[in-house]
Every structure is written in C-alpha cells, then in structure tokens.
Amino acid sequence: MALLDIKNLHARVEETGMNILKGVNLTINPGEVHAIMGPNGSGKSTLASVLAGREDYEVTEGEVLYKGQDLLEMEPDERAREGVFLAFQYPVALPGVSMSNFLKQAVNSMREHRGLDELSAGDFLKLMREKAQLVHLDPSFLRRAVNEGFSGGEKKRNEIFQMAMLDPTLAILDETDSGLDIDALRIVADGVNKMRAPDRAFLVITHYQRLLDYIVPDIVHVMVDGRIVKSGDKTLALELEEKGYDWIREETVAA
Amino acid sequence: MQAPPAPIVARPEDRFLTAFELNEGHTLNGSNARLHGLRKQAIARFRELGFPPPRTEAWKYTNITRVLQHEYRLNLLPVETRLTPDDLAPYRIPGLDAHTVVLVNGRFAAGLSDIGHLPDGAVVTGFARASETHEDLVNRHFGAYAGDEQDPFTALNTAFTLDGLFVYVPKGTRLRRPIHLINLIQAEEDLFLQPRLLVVAEPGSQVQLIQTDASRTAVPTFTNGVTEVFVGTGAHVRHYLVQDAGEAASAVNTLSVYQEGGSTFTAATTTLSGATVRNNVYVLPNGEHCESNLYGLFLGKNRMHVDNHTMMDHARPHCVSNELYKGILDDASTGVFNGKVLVRQDAQQINAYQSNKSIVLSDAAQMYSKPELEIYADDVRCSHGATSGQLDEEAMFYLRARGIPPKEARAMLLIAFARDVLDTIELDVLRTYLDERLDARFHS
Ligand SMILES: Nc1ncnc2c1ncn2[C@@H]1O[C@H](COP(=O)(O)OP(=O)(O)OP(=O)(O)O)[C@@H](O)[C@H]1O
Numbered sequence: 001m002a003l004l005d006i007k008n009l010h011a012r013v014e015e016t017g018m019n020i021l022k023g024v025n026l027t028i029n030p031g032e033v034h035a036i037m038g039p040n041g042s043g044k045s046t047l048a049s050v051l052a053g054r055e056d057y058e059v060t061e062g063e064v065l066y067k068g069q070d071l072l073e074m075e076p077d078e079r080a081r082e083g084v085f086l087a088f089q090y091p092v093a094l095p096g097v098s099m100s101n102f103l104k105q106a107v108n109s110m111r112e113h114r115g116l117d118e119l120s121a122g123d124f125l126k127l128m129r130e131k132a133q134l135v136h137l138d139p140s141f142l143r144r145a146v147n148e149g150f151s152g153g154e155k156k157r158n159e160i161f162q163m164a165m166l167d168p169t170l171a172i173l174d175e176t177d178s179g180l181d182i183d184a185l186r187i188v189a190d191g192v193n194k195m196r197a198p199d200r201a202f203l204v205i206t207h208y209q210r211l212l213d214y215i216v217p218d219i220v221h222v223m224v225d226g227r228i229v230k231s232g233d234k235t236l237a238l239e240l241e242e243k244g245y246d247w248i249r250e251e252t253v254a255a
Numbered sequence: 256m257q258a259p260p261a262p263i264v265a266r267p268e269d270r271f272l273t274a275f276e277l278n279e280g281h282t283l284n285g286s287n288a289r290l291h292g293l294r295k296q297a298i299a300r301f302r303e304l305g306f307p308p309p310r311t312e313a314w315k316y317t318n319i320t321r322v323l324q325h326e327y328r329l330n331l332l333p334v335e336t337r338l339t340p341d342d343l344a345p346y347r348i349p350g351l352d353a354h355t356v357v358l359v360n361g362r363f364a365a366g367l368s369d370i371g372h373l374p375d376g377a378v379v380t381g382f383a384r385a386s387e388t389h390e391d392l393v394n395r396h397f398g399a400y401a402g403d404e405q406d407p408f409t410a411l412n413t414a415f416t417l418d419g420l421f422v423y424v425p426k427g428t429r430l431r432r433p434i435h436l437i438n439l440i441q442a443e444e445d446l447f448l449q450p451r452l453l454v455v456a457e458p459g460s461q462v463q464l465i466q467t468d469a470s471r472t473a474v475p476t477f478t479n480g481v482t483e484v485f486v487g488t489g490a491h492v493r494h495y496l497v498q499d500a501g502e503a504a505s506a507v508n509t510l511s512v513y514q515e516g517g518s519t520f521t522a523a524t525t526t527l528s529g530a531t532v533r534n535n536v537y538v539l540p541n542g543e544h545c546e547s548n549l550y551g552l553f554l555g556k557n558r559m560h561v562d563n564h565t566m567m568d569h570a571r572p573h574c575v576s577n578e579l580y581k582g583i584l585d586d587a588s589t590g591v592f593n594g595k596v597l598v599r600q601d602a603q604q605i606n607a608y609q610s611n612k613s614i615v616l617s618d619a620a621q622m623y624s625k626p627e628l629e630i631y632a633d634d635v636r637c638s639h640g641a642t643s644g645q646l647d648e649e650a651m652f653y654l655r656a657r658g659i660p661p662k663e664a665r666a667m668l669l670i671a672f673a674r675d676v677l678d679t680i681e682l683d684v685l686r687t688y689l690d691e692r693l694d695a696r697f698h699s
Pocket residue numbers: 013016018020038039040041042043044045046047056
C-alpha cells in the first residue's frame with residue numbers, strides 16, 4: 001500500500017477563495033524520497049500546508065489517503081501523532097516556550113498516542129542531546145525559547161532536529177535548504193540521510209538541485225500553477241537547473 | 256389624589272457616614288489619640304469627596320458606584336473565627352519557608368499566625384496591636400504615605416482602620432525569610448472589609464512580603480484595603496500580591512509607596528479571581544537613584560473585571576521605573592490598565608518604561624489600556640507601549656503540527672505569554688506555585 005496517495009487535490013485560500021491547488025496527483029511509497037520543484041507561487045508550500053492540516057485552506061475536490069486513511073479528516077495534531085511531519089519553510093518563534101518544554105510536550109504526546117510511557121527526565125535529556133548532535137546543534141539551544149532569535153540557518157537545523165526527535169513516517173521538508181550555508185546544507189542533508197529508512201518517506205520541496213546532490217531523490221516532480229506537470233528521475237532536477245521552467249510551461253500549454 | 260412618595264435613594268456614602276457617627280465614641284476610639292485625630296480628618300475628607308461618580312476620568316472603565324450599590328455590611332465588631340491552622344492549607348504556598356501572618360476579615364488572627372523567629376528589633380504583628388506596642392513608629396508612619404486627601408477609598412479606610420498588618424524592619428536588617436500574609440475572608444454575610452497594612456523598612460533593610468487574598472465564602476464581599484510602604488535609604492522591599500478571593504469578592508486595593516534615595520521597591524500582583532477588582536499603585540521615589548518595579552498579571556474569566564491603575568511620580572532625578580502588566584481575558588471578563596508616569600520638572604535623567612500587553616480570548620472579553628505620560632523635565636528616557644490581540648494562530652499551528660493537542664498548545668502559549676511577568680518573581684517557590692496555578696487554570 002502507498003504511504004501517501006493524493007488524488008486530484010484542489011484547494012483554495014479559505015479567506016479569499018483564490019484557487020491554488022488545481023488537481024494534484026502524487027503517490028509516495030514507504031522508503032521513497034520525492035522532490036518537488038517549481039517556480040515561486042506555484043503552490044508547493046500550500047500543498048505541504050494542506051497535508052499538515054493548516055486551516056487557512058479549504059479542500060474543494062479530491063482526496064488524500066495516508067496509510068489508507070482519510071488524512072484530510074484528521075486534526076493537525078492527530079496527523080502529527082500519526083507520523084506526518086512538516087519542516088516549516090518559515091519556522092515560528094515561540095517566545096516564552098523553552099525548546100526543552102516544547103519538545104517534551106511533543107515527544108510525550110507522540111508516545112502517549114503510541115501507548116508508550118512518558119520518557120523520564122534523564123532519558124529525555126539523553127534523547128535530546130543525541131538528536132541535537134545529528135544536526136550539530138549546540139545543547140545550549142535547548143535552554144532557549146523556540147526559534148526566538150535563531151538565525152535563519154539555525155531555524156532550519158532546528159526543524160530537522162525536531163524531525164529526528166519525533167521520528168515521523170512521512171516527513172515533508174519545505175525549503176529546508178534555503179538560508180543554509182554550504183556546511184549547514186551538508187549537515188542537514190546528512191541528518192536526513194541518516195534517517196532514511198524502508199518504512200519512512202520524504203517529500204522534499206526545494207528550488208535547488210544542489211540539495212538533491214546530497215539527498216538523492218527517487219522521483220522529482222515539477223509543480224506549475226497548482227499541478228504536478230512533470231515527473232522524472234533525479235536527472236530532471238539537473239535539467240531544470242540548466243533550462244529553467246519555461247520549457248515545461250510551454251510543454252504543458254502545448255499538451 | 257396623592258402622588259406616590261418618591262423612593263428614598265440612599266447614597267452608599269451615607270451608610271458609612273452614619274456608621275462613623277454611631278461608632279466614633281467607642282469602637283473606633285482606641286487609646287491612640289493621633290489615630291483618632293486622623294480618623295476624624297479622614298471621614299471629613301471622605302464626606303467631601305464621596306465615592307467617584309460614574310465617568311470620573313480615573314474610574315472611566317470601572318463602574319465602582321454600581322458595585323457599591325450593594326448593601327455590604329460594615330461590621331466593626333470582631334467575628335469569632337473557628338478556624339484552625341489546618342484550615343489554612345489551601346492558601347499556603349508549597350515549600351515556602353516564611354513568617355506566616357493571618358488576617359481574618361481584616362483582623363490579625365494571632366492563633367492562626369506562625370510568625371516564628373525574627374531578627375532583633377524586627378516586628379511582624381497585627382496593626383491594632385502595633386498601634387499600642389509600637390505607638391511611636393505607627394504614629395510616625397501611619398497615614399504619612401497614603402493619599403487621604405485625593406482618594407476617597409483611602410480616606411474611608413483611614414476613618415475606619417481597626418486592624419491589619421504591621422511590619423517593621425530596623426536599619427540594616429535583612430529578613431532572610433519572606434513574610435507570608437494570608438488575608439482571608441470568612442463571612443456568612445456580605446461584609447465590607449477595610450484592612451490596613453503598614454510596612455516600614457528602615458534604611459539599608461530588606462524585606463519581602465507575599466500577600467495571598469483568599470475567601471471561604473461565596474457571598475458578595477467588598478474589601479477596601481490600604482497598604483502603606485516606607486522604603487528607607489538603600490532599602491529593598493518586594494511586595495507580591497496573589498489575588499484569589501473568588502468570583503463574589505470585589506476589592507479596591509490601594510498601595511502607596513514612599514521611597515528614599517537609593518532604594519528599590521518591587522510590586523508584582525497576580526490576579527487570579529475576583530468580581531470587580533481595582534488595584535491602585537502609587538509610587539513616589541522621593542530621593543535619587545531609586546528603582547521602582549511594578550508588575551502585574553491578570554487572568555479574567557466569566558464576568559470578572561480587573562483594573563490596574565498605577566501612578567509613578569518621579570519627583571527626583573536619576574531614578575528608574577519599570578512597569579509591565581499583562582492580561583489574559585476570557586469569557587466576558589474585562590481588563591483595564593491605566594498607567595500614569597509623571598516626571599516632574601527637576602527630575603532629570605529618569606528612565607521610565609511601561610508596557611501593557613493582553614490576549615483577548617473571546618469576543619465578549621474586553622481590554623482597555625490607557626498609558627499616560629506627563630513629562631516636565633527634558634533629559635528623560637520614557638517609553639510606553641500597549642498591545643492587545645488574540646492567541647497567535649501561527650504559533651498554535653506550529654505546536655499542533657508537532658503533535659501537541661490544542662488544549663495543551665493553548666495552555667503552553669498562554670503560560671509563555673505570562674512568562675516574562677512570572678520571571679520577575681525572584682522567589683522560586685512562589686514562581687513555581689504561580690506556574691502551577693496557571694497551568695491548572697489553562698488546562699481546566
Ligand atoms: N493564506 C494565503 N492567503 C493568500 N494567498 C495565499 C495564501 N497561501 C498561499 N497563497 C498564494 O498562493 C500561491 C501559492 O503559494 P505557495 O506558498 O504555495 O507557493 P510556493 O510554491 O511555496 O512558492 P515559493 O517557492 O515562493 O515558496 C501564491 O500566489 C500565494 O501568494
């Protein structure tokens with residue numbers, strides 16, 4: 001069974017009624033890494049948001065099955081507990097909420113859902129230290145407020161750190177590479193690669209082929225104007241890097 | 256045909272004036288002649304001032320007249336309390352090692368108090384007692400800082416002062432343990448209570464007072480409390496007030512603080528429950544290099560009304576003041592913040608900061624914020640800001656996207672919002688206690 005099956009998904013902005021997703025079809029199997037590329041404003045983040053359950057969007061048509069279940073019926077926190085993780089393009093700062101308290105609540109919500117006991121303070125600390133190392137986050141971060149005063153790159157690394165803590169089944173990374181310097185990009189990509197597993201899948205949204213040199217995708221999709229208009233193997237990313245998006249637009253119009 | 260007689264509309268003031276006349280000769284006539292003189296002046300002033308009429312600028316958002324229409328009973332005789340120290344368990348702060356003083360209906364309850372050992376010369380006792388045992392001190396400070404002249408509630412309290420708390424910390428003495436005042440209402444009838452607190456911290460001394468306002472009754476009560484604080488040269492005084500007297504308890508609390516040079520005064524007030532609650536804080540740093548910190552956190556629910564009214568009177572140069580008030584208003588509750596900073600002409604080099612932020616959680620809840628800066632000196636740094644908004648939806652989504660259920664997420668964000676006020680509380684056990692109270696509140 002596919003892990004995620006998106007069929008003819010249409011969505012619009014709740015407030016303005018503006019249509020953004022105009023019939024997305026996408027199937028992701030366990031263990032796969034999919035990349036989505038596409039011009040600014042084509043709907044990539046919107047797709048990620050709809051999958052994560054952001055309430056600003058209204059699905060007008062189509063369906064999304066996750067592990068065979070209707071994903072769109074679930075509350076955002078339920079989806080997360082079921083293993084859907086979104087690394088935000090713009091992570092939110094939470095002044096007054098410490099990283100450790102935040103992660104403790106998150107990890108324990110997951111554990112409770114899976115019928116596991118709360119982690120002891122010691123085990124939790126150990127887990128945090130171990131996962132922080134994965135993305136080279138200094139443990140002093142854990143005492144700070146979530147994303148508050150974090151640099152752009154630190155925020156992105158923090159997203160991957162959270163992913164490692166929460167151990168998701170489907171991880172959606174929305175431009176996790178943007179704002180990262182060369183070294184950080186490597187570190188983040190290494191972190192992701194270490195988490196690749198037969199029962200886990202990734203949906204990686206990016207503008208840059210460079211990331212895909214490190215996180216090698218099984219399939220690359222191109223989204224234009226709310227639709228996936230082309231899919232291919234990793235060489236498609238190289239082609240896009242070289243030629244831009246216009247040729248695809250032309251191809252789509254012609255078709 | 257005769258017209259029906261016009262209903263006699265009794266002004267609430269009249270009941271107090273009559274009660275004063277009736278009791279002046281005996282109940283209100285203690286052995287202390289100075290007190291007696293002050294009472295007579297105060298009632299005369301109250302007669303002139305009256306309660307603030309609706310739409311008075313300083314009471315614009317708080318209709319106190321309506322609250323005072325209720326016929327509270329002005330009981331001047333002590334009521335026997337059958338409480339035992341075990342009954343105080345709900346009002347204690349876990350882990351707090353303190354000199355515990357208990358007031359029941361504004362009167363010092365010696366049998367319930369556990370003051371313990373104090374440093375030489377320091378005094379913690381009931382106000383009535385102190386006006387006999389420490390007559391000189393009481394005479395020197397009582398009524399010296401509270402504004403009977405401008406404020407009818409203070410004048411009324413002075414006129415009827417019977418008992419309350421007296422704290423005296425001699426020169427250079429540091430009270431290592433805080434004082435915990437449990438200010439308890441225990442009533443079968445609708446009492447009007449007027450406790451009086453006097454804190455005298457002589458030069459170079461240090462003292463922390465935690466005051467817990469609580470009630471054991473659901474009948475409506477009204478507390479008109481006045482606290483005077485003298486902070487001597489270089490002294491440090493902290494006043495932590497936890498207001499939690501329940502949904503039927505209205506109060507006007509007036510805190511009048513007088514600071515000598517180089518002293519530090521901090522007030523942190525947390526309002527957890529109440530009917531109509533008005534907190535007046537008047538601070539006069541009357542010396543150079545003073546620091547004054549006023550912090551407040553108020554949580555409104557149901558029909559609660561909380562009004563924080565502050566007045567920082569910078570009369571002298573080289574002083575700093577910080578004000579931070581935060582409110583979380585739910586249901587049909589109302590919050591008011593009116594903070595005035597006055598920098599007088601000779602008060603150069605003043606740094607005065609004021610900030611008021613609120614989260615309004617429901618459509619029926621309201622917040623009114625009115626900062627007022629009046630600056631007559633030219634070399635000053637003042638800033639003020641007021642914001643009011645809803646719970647941050649982006650932040651909610653971020654937490655939920657990490658698997659945290661909405662109720663939990665909401666509680667986390669509300670506690671985070673209150674965090675910077677809570678963090679001003681330097682007593683760890685008190686901060687932890689308030690953290691837990693907030694946590695329980697937002698999870699309910
Ligand atoms: N909540 C919203 N309100 C109004 N417009 C929105 C909202 N969300 C998305 N849009 C609009 O929908 C379009 C798609 O936005 P989206 O963020 O999904 O693009 P994207 O492909 O992620 O772009 P980028 O590569 O720049 O991140 C844009 O035109 C955007 O302005």
